[in-house]
Amino acid sequence: MHGLKGERVLMRIHIGERDKYEGEPLYWAIVQLLRKRHYAGATVTRGIMSFGPSSRIHAARFLELSLDLPIVVECVDTEEKIQEILPELDQMVGGGLITLERVKVIMYRPHAKEEEQPDDWSIDISGAQKVESGQQKIR
Numbered sequence: 001m002h003g004l005k006g007e008r009v010l011m012r013i014h015i016g017e018r019d020k021y022e023g024e025p026l027y028w029a030i031v032q033l034l035r036k037r038h039y040a041g042a043t044v045t046r047g048i049m050s051f052g053p054s055s056r057i058h059a060a061r062f063l064e065l066s067l068d069l070p071i072v073v074e075c076v077d078t079e080e081k082i083q084e085i086l087p088e089l090d091q092m093v094g095g096g097l098i099t100l101e102r103v104k105v106i107m108y109r110p111h112a113k114e115e116e117q118p119d120d121w122s123i124d125i126s127g128a129q130k131v132e133s134g135q136q137k138i139r
Contacts, residue, residue: 004077004105005105005106005107006104006105007102007103007104007105008077008104009076009077009078009079009100009101010074010076010100010101011077011100012072012073012097012098012099012101013030013073013074013075013089013093013097013098014071014097014098014099015070015093015095016068016069016070016071017046017067017068017071018067018068019071019094019096021092026092027044027073029092030073030092031044031073034075034085037081039075040075040076040077042075043074044071044072044074045072046069046070046071047072048069048070049070076105086098
């Protein structure tokens, strides 16, 4: 799916590790839903400390293991696809935060074999790729 380049939307879903949906971890249910609906991908990140509207601190500490660490599920896709899934996420997420922001996707592709990877490709924030001759090629 190389067609993801260009302006897209990044969705971040902030929830807790203890949050459940139909008996399974909420983050797992969200990723499975996104995969089933053929979204471009999703990443789950576990945080070490957070607080939200209740001001309760959730933290990983040396002597005690928090069972409710912060979890962030991120997904980048078209604005239409992100807007389409929001009503379902609203039903799934009991407490948390969902944010959206515009992003510019400059590369989206599966991992290539090592011999197929370019030796050096530097991309500046504008999305231009530097070519060996010093010229820039806009993708």
